[in-house]
Amino acid sequence: MLNSKFRLAFAAAMAAFAMTSIAQVKVGVITGATGPGASLGIPYKNTFSVLPKTLGGQPVQYVVMDDATDPTNAVRLARKLIVEDKVDLLIGSSSVPAATAITDVAAELKTPQLALSPVGGAASKNPWVFSIPQPVNVMMGAVAENMKASGIKTVGYIGFSDSWGDLVLAGLKANADAAGIKIIAEERYGRLDTSVAGQALKILAANPDAVVVGGSGTPGALPQMTLLERGYKGKVYHNHGVINKDFLRVGGKSLEGAMAPTGPVMVAEQLPDTNVTKKVSLEFTKAYEGAFGPGSRNAFAAYSYDAYLLADQAVAAASKKAKPGTPEFRQAVRDALESTKELVGTHGVYNMTPTDHAGVDNRARVLVKVEAGDWKLVK
Numbered sequence: 001m002l003n004s005k006f007r008l009a010f011a012a013a014m015a016a017f018a019m020t021s022i023a024q025v026k027v028g029v030i031t032g033a034t035g036p037g038a039s040l041g042i043p044y045k046n047t048f049s050v051l052p053k054t055l056g057g058q059p060v061q062y063v064v065m066d067d068a069t070d071p072t073n074a075v076r077l078a079r080k081l082i083v084e085d086k087v088d089l090l091i092g093s094s095s096v097p098a099a100t101a102i103t104d105v106a107a108e109l110k111t112p113q114l115a116l117s118p119v120g121g122a123a124s125k126n127p128w129v130f131s132i133p134q135p136v137n138v139m140m141g142a143v144a145e146n147m148k149a150s151g152i153k154t155v156g157y158i159g160f161s162d163s164w165g166d167l168v169l170a171g172l173k174a175n176a177d178a179a180g181i182k183i184i185a186e187e188r189y190g191r192l193d194t195s196v197a198g199q200a201l202k203i204l205a206a207n208p209d210a211v212v213v214g215g216s217g218t219p220g221a222l223p224q225m226t227l228l229e230r231g232y233k234g235k236v237y238h239n240h241g242v243i244n245k246d247f248l249r250v251g252g253k254s255l256e257g258a259m260a261p262t263g264p265v266m267v268a269e270q271l272p273d274t275n276v277t278k279k280v281s282l283e284f285t286k287a288y289e290g291a292f293g294p295g296s297r298n299a300f301a302a303y304s305y306d307a308y309l310l311a312d313q314a315v316a317a318a319s320k321k322a323k324p325g326t327p328e329f330r331q332a333v334r335d336a337l338e339s340t341k342e343l344v345g346t347h348g349v350y351n352m353t354p355t356d357h358a359g360v361d362n363r364a365r366v367l368v369k370v371e372a373g374d375w376k377l378v379k
Contacts, residue, residue, distance in 0.1 A: 028081030030092030035069030047304035056315025136171035159214020168214030216241025221251035263347030
C-alpha cells in the first residue's frame with residue numbers, strides 16, 4: 001500500500017515538474033483595433049483568439065495590445081512588450097506606418113518581428129523583420145496585367161498621404177511602364193479626411209482610362225464613391241488593403257465593378273482543387289467563421305493566421321537550440337524564419353532568404369471584382 005501511494009505521489013510530482021520545466025513562449029501582438037484603421041486591426045486581432053494554445057509544440061501566451069493606429073503608440077508598446085513583458089517574438093502592427101515604426105525597436109532589441117502590413121525602404125532590409133502581406137509590387141502587377149489586357153493606356157492615382165499611399169504608387173509605377181500604361185494624374189488624401197472632392201475633380205479633369213486608389217480599410221472607399229457621384233464611368237482598381245466586409249458595406253453600390261488584387265484565401269471556394277493554398281485557406285475559414293460567424297472571413301485575419309503558421313514552424317526549430325525567454329532563443333527564431341521553405345499559407349507559399357523577408361511569388365495573388373456586394377474571382 002505504501003509503495004503504491006509512493007509511486008502515485010512520485011508520478012504526480014514528476015508530471016508537475018515536467019509541466020513547469022516546459023518554458024512558455026511569449027508573443028507580443030500589436031494591432032490598430034481602434035482609430036482610423038480599426039476595420040483592419042480588429043480582424044487582425046480576432047485571429048489570435050482562435051489559434052491553438054501551443055506554438056511549435058510549446059505552451060504560448062499572446063500579449064495583445066492596441067496601438068490605436070498610431071505609430072508613436074506602436075513604438076511605445078513594442079518596447080514595453082520586449083523590455084517589460086519579455087516576449088520572444090513581435091507580431092504587428094496592422095498599418096504600414098505603425099509596422100514600419102516598430103522595425104527600429106525590433107532591430108535595436110534583437111527581437112524578431114512578423115509585420116502584419118508591408119514594410120518598405122530601409123525597414124525591409126532589417127534582418128529582424130519579416131513581412132506577412134504580399135509586397136505591393138507583386139500585387140500591383142496583377143492590376144497592371146488586367147489593365148493591359150483591357151486596353152487601358154492612361155491612369156489616374158489617388159492614395160493616402162502616408163507610407164501606404166507611397167507604397168501603392170511605387171508598386172503601380174514599377175509595373176506601369178512594362179504594361180504600356182502612363183500615369184497622368186497623382187492625388188493624395190488623409191486617412192481621416194471626410195471629403196476628396198477637390199482631388200476627384202482633378203482626376204476627372206485629366207480624363208484617365210482608369211483610376212487606381214491607394215487607400216485601405218473603410219477610408220479606401222471614399223475616392224470611388226466621390227468619383228461616381230461626379231459622373232466617372234471608367235474602371236476603378238484598388239489594392240489588397242481594402243479586402244474586407246466593412247469596405248464593401250461603407251461603399252455600397254458605388255463599389256460595384258471595382259477590382260483589386262488579394263490573396264487566394266478570399267475566394268478559396270472558387271479556386272481549382274489544384275491550387276496549393278486552397279486546403280489551408282478552407283481550414284482557416286472554418287476555424288475563423290466558426291468563432292465569428294458565416295461570412296466573417298477576411299484577408300487581414302488570414303494574414304495573422306499566416307503569421308501563426310510561420311511562427312509555429314520557427315519556434316519548433318528554435319526550441320531545439322535554446323529556451324524561450326533568452327536572447328539565444330530570439331536569435332534562433334529569427335534564423336528559423338529566414339530559413340522557411342515552401343510553407344503553404346492562406347495567402348501564398350512562403351520561401352524566406354537572407355535577402356527576401358517576404359518570400360512570396362505570384363502564387364500569392366488573384367484578382368477579384370465586386371459583384372452583388374461581394375468579391376468574385378476574375379478568371
